[in-house]
Amino acid sequence: MQDVYSFADGKADGRADMKEILGGKGANLAEMTNLGIPVPPGFTISARLCVTYLRQGELPGTLRTEVERAVERLEQTTGRRFGDPTVPLLVSVRSGAKFSMPGMMDTILNLGLNDESAAGLAQATGNSRFAYDSYRRLIQMYGDVVFGIKAADGGEDPFDAALAALKEARGAARDVDLAAEDLRGLVETYKDVVVRATGKPFPQDPWDQLWGAVHAVFKSWQTKRAVDYRRVNGIPDDLGTAVNVVVMVYGNMGEDCATGVAFTRNPSTGELGLYGEFLVNAQGEDVVAGTRDPEPLAELKQHLPAAYAELERVCGVLERHFRDMQDVEFTVERGQLYMLQTRTGKRTAQAAVRIAVDMADGGLIDRREALRRIEPDHINHLLHPTLDPDCEVDLLTTGLPASPGAAVGTVVLDADKAEAMGRAGEKVILVRRETSPDDFHGMVAAQAILTARGGMTSHAAVVARGMGKCCVAGAKDILVDEAERALHVNGRTVREGEWLTLDGSTGRVILGKVPLVPPGLSDEFARLMSWADEVRMLRVRTNADTPEDAERARKFGAEGIGLCRTEHMFFEGDRIDAVREMILATDLEGRRRALLKLLPMQRQDFVEIFRTMDGLPVTIRLLDPPLHEFLPRRDEEIRELAETLGVTEERLRHTVDVLTEANPMLGHRGCRLGITFPEITEMQAQAIFEAACQAAAEGVEVVPEVMVPLVAHVEELRRQTALVRATAERVFAERKRRVEYLVGTMIELPRAAVTADQIAEVAEFFSFGTNDLTQTTFGLSRDDAGRFLPQYLESGVLEADPFQTLDQEGVGKLMELAVHIGRKASPRLKIGICGEHGGDPKSVHFCHRTGMNYVSCSPFRVPIARLAAAHAAIGLGKEKDV
Numbered sequence: 001m002q003d004v005y006s007f008a009d010g011k012a013d014g015r016a017d018m019k020e021i022l023g024g025k026g027a028n029l030a031e032m033t034n035l036g037i038p039v040p041p042g043f044t045i046s047a048r049l050c051v052t053y054l055r056q057g058e059l060p061g062t063l064r065t066e067v068e069r070a071v072e073r074l075e076q077t078t079g080r081r082f083g084d085p086t087v088p089l090l091v092s093v094r095s096g097a098k099f100s101m102p103g104m105m106d107t108i109l110n111l112g113l114n115d116e117s118a119a120g121l122a123q124a125t126g127n128s129r130f131a132y133d134s135y136r137r138l139i140q141m142y143g144d145v146v147f148g149i150k151a152a153d154g155g156e157d158p159f160d161a162a163l164a165a166l167k168e169a170r171g172a173a174r175d176v177d178l179a180a181e182d183l184r185g186l187v188e189t190y191k192d193v194v195v196r197a198t199g200k201p202f203p204q205d206p207w208d209q210l211w212g213a214v215h216a217v218f219k220s221w222q223t224k225r226a227v228d229y230r231r232v233n234g235i236p237d238d239l240g241t242a243v244n245v246v247v248m249v250y251g252n253m254g255e256d257c258a259t260g261v262a263f264t265r266n267p268s269t270g271e272l273g274l275y276g277e278f279l280v281n282a283q284g285e286d287v288v289a290g291t292r293d294p295e296p297l298a299e300l301k302q303h304l305p306a307a308y309a310e311l312e313r314v315c316g317v318l319e320r321h322f323r324d325m326q327d328v329e330f331t332v333e334r335g336q337l338y339m340l341q342t343r344t345g346k347r348t349a350q351a352a353v354r355i356a357v358d359m360a361d362g363g364l365i366d367r368r369e370a371l372r373r374i375e376p377d378h379i380n381h382l383l384h385p386t387l388d389p390d391c392e393v394d395l396l397t398t399g400l401p402a403s404p405g406a407a408v409g410t411v412v413l414d415a416d417k418a419e420a421m422g423r424a425g426e427k428v429i430l431v432r433r434e435t436s437p438d439d440f441h442g443m444v445a446a447q448a449i450l451t452a453r454g455g456m457t458s459h460a461a462v463v464a465r466g467m468g469k470c471c472v473a474g475a476k477d478i479l480v481d482e483a484e485r486a487l488h489v490n491g492r493t494v495r496e497g498e499w500l501t502l503d504g505s506t507g508r509v510i511l512g513k514v515p516l517v518p519p520g521l522s523d524e525f526a527r528l529m530s531w532a533d534e535v536r537m538l539r540v541r542t543n544a545d546t547p548e549d550a551e552r553a554r555k556f557g558a559e560g561i562g563l564c565r566t567e568h569m570f571f572e573g574d575r576i577d578a579v580r581e582m583i584l585a586t587d588l589e590g591r592r593r594a595l596l597k598l599l600p601m602q603r604q605d606f607v608e609i610f611r612t613m614d615g616l617p618v619t620i621r622l623l624d625p626p627l628h629e630f631l632p633r634r635d636e637e638i639r640e641l642a643e644t645l646g647v648t649e650e651r652l653r654h655t656v657d658v659l660t661e662a663n664p665m666l667g668h669r670g671c672r673l674g675i676t677f678p679e680i681t682e683m684q685a686q687a688i689f690e691a692a693c694q695a696a697a698e699g700v701e702v703v704p705e706v707m708v709p710l711v712a713h714v715e716e717l718r719r720q721t722a723l724v725r726a727t728a729e730r731v732f733a734e735r736k737r738r739v740e741y742l743v744g745t746m747i748e749l750p751r752a753a754v755t756a757d758q759i760a761e762v763a764e765f766f767s768f769g770t771n772d773l774t775q776t777t778f779g780l781s782r783d784d785a786g787r788f789l790p791q792y793l794e795s796g797v798l799e800a801d802p803f804q805t806l807d808q809e810g811v812g813k814l815m816e817l818a819v820h821i822g823r824k825a826s827p828r829l830k831i832g833i834c835g836e837h838g839g840d841p842k843s844v845h846f847c848h849r850t851g852m853n854y855v856s857c858s859p860f861r862v863p864i865a866r867l868a869a870a871h872a873a874i875g876l877g878k879e880k881d882v
Helices: 019-034 048-056 062-078 115-125 128-145 158-170 180-198 206-220 224-233 284-289 297-303 305-322 349-361 367-372 376-383 415-423 437-445 459-467 523-535 547-555 575-584 588-612 635-645 649-659 671-676 678-697 714-735 750-754 756-760 770-778 789-795 811-825 841-850 859-873
Strands: 004-008 042-045 091-097 107-111 241-247 258-265 272-280 326-333 336-344 394-398 400-403 406-412 428-432 448-451 470-473 478-481 486-489 492-495 499-503 508-511 539-543 561-565 617-621 703-708 742-747 765-768 830-833 854-857
Touching: 004 019, 004 062, 019 042, 019 091, 019 241, 019 336, 042 062, 048 206, 048 241, 062 241, 091 206, 107 128, 107 206, 107 284, 115 128, 128 158, 128 180, 128 206, 158 180, 206 241, 258 284, 258 297, 258 305, 272 284, 272 297, 272 305, 297 305, 305 326, 305 336, 349 367, 349 376, 349 523, 367 523, 367 859, 376 841, 376 859, 400 459, 406 415, 415 428, 415 437, 428 437, 428 478, 428 499, 437 459, 448 459, 448 499, 459 470, 470 499, 523 859, 539 547, 539 859, 547 588, 547 859, 561 854, 575 588, 575 635, 575 649, 588 617, 588 678, 635 649, 671 678, 671 714, 678 703, 678 714, 703 714, 703 765, 714 742, 714 756, 742 750, 742 756, 750 756, 750 770, 750 811, 756 765, 756 811, 765 811, 770 811, 811 830, 811 841, 841 854, 841 859, 854 859
Parallel strands: 406 428, 428 448, 448 470, 539 561, 539 854, 561 617, 617 703, 703 742, 742 765, 765 830, 830 854
Antiparallel strands: 004 042, 042 241, 091 107, 091 241, 258 272, 258 326, 326 336, 394 508, 400 470, 406 499, 478 486, 486 492, 499 508
């Protein structure tokens, strides 16, 4: 099997589609060579050997022969000899994996230099400064990559310290101000650093250098930074990295030499035109190392106009060939341009959309390919403010990125204070151990929510996403001390009133105020979304509980409401008092009196939502949470409520104790409330149908769908459906108007899924409540799972958080079964999903494949779901761009 692939003189053994073998860098070097683009000759050692080497600890014996032959070809091509003391062949050794991992692995330049060949190079070029500058760079890079010579804790890198001391002694502001003799002396200092660190001299045999570098590059695949990068970016660990050995070209030979990095378009905005930086008389690492301030690429046109013109031409060829924005590295040696790398350029979400649309307009790609180019999750960055990427931050801790965006505010520890300060125009961040429905008013007023407990589908996360607010949940390092009105975080204390910044896209909790970058939607974004709508089959609805949420979602392209949670309406203003009065009533008559107070409030809510969603379906879920969630917990709240309702504190405490359940998730909630207290279902159904009739009388096209929650047995649904339909007929008779409507159920319990054929005989639609279905299938509480789920993910017990990405092997099988047997019993059964998974791209793919009619998600995830549904429809593969 071939393990070494050469490229030289316009001919290469490899191609761009060989990234599994050659890595992205090696494959693209081969492709550029085949295109006739000026690339220094070289060869690539297969990435397959990396995995073998790391597993077995040694390289195959045949590799040495292959490498020696490849070096001989380089010698024949260049007229130089590897190890020759007078005209030495020098090479760079770089890593290169299938997927781009910028800065994560290692590079060595000028390999092949030693004491003899450095002197020979100085004589051959007539440039001693260049020769010893190259030699000292080799020793430093080799010392770092191969010998692991790095800065001690809290100290300075010994090589950097030696260079800084020399510059100070010579009064030199920059490296380029040092003379040849200075650099010759620095070489000796660097060699002493190697001896002190390793106990061995710097290797003088170029072949020893080469094999040491090959081993080090393969090992760099397992460095912590590389492993962390792969985990964050979802790159498999078993790919390995290739080793690229390329003949050196020099940007540090004088004023007619340069090195730089260029993008074929602006990676921040997507604007067409070369964008990047360069340095005259430097080597490539100088541009990214920060040792010198690079110049804007446009200035190269003044310094080296011929080289700049050639760079423009080559970049145009590369963008047209690869049909995407390219990120290139180049060197100019004595006026001659050489391309050292090309890869698909990283870009902001804003730039990605503009580039995709521009390229489709220009005919480089078609519209489907333009859609493929945009990762659905990246749209988050277009819809929410983000942190200024150029600002330094003081990181306190990291929690779960529960709701995207960024926010700045002062710490507030209770909802009432957050509401009061918010009304006064102050920006606050509500910090709680965990939130409950009682905190809703404070969450509305806050800029963002931070919790010490809870997961990605906790109350705080779900409500924040619905409102489009930033939220960091489950920041377990935070101790919320309400007595001291402070947070204790990793030995630091943040008091109420101090400023915090939250990054809901990464989970970062930052001390102080960080500037924010406001969101903005471009015309290109609107066009891309219209292309997505043309190809997708899944409809996309929204989860919305207020007219404001509904209006926002409709602007984002929502095609209806898939989940309107009526209980959230009960916490607005003084409605909660009527709810609590109903709970505390001792007889049916008392409950009905309290419900009559709620009826006009609920009716008006529904009228406004129907108006907003004119012509689109609105699925309204009947009351779901257990009643104790509406009652106060703190002594002060209990005392105030007792005075308001005219009952004793003792009676109120007794009611709270009686209603409190050991496991409320599986307790007296959902349709169980409607069966034991049918007057609740009756009042809500009356409000829905009276609102529908009123809106219809105004000319609004209403499409109500009543959804019964937490059904486990078909008889539960049958009884609730009968009550809903009887109420509807009564309202229609009173209002002398009839509207079409549906009654269906949430499938959120395993028993409902496996008896879906029976339930489908009664239900007109199914909506999978995947939050609770995941909890009941796994036997997990989403509010408590944050204590151990991170360890499960880190250790590989689970590949993904099941509350973020649907568990297709377990929960998904129940859903597939329910769809199959439900549609067998009722072929026209409409099926959707309204859990938080409705906005997760992988879960949207599953819903498409399973044959559902729609997904429903929070308003700010509607565009994400639209694009994900388009991806599913056009059969997007799993490969990433490199």
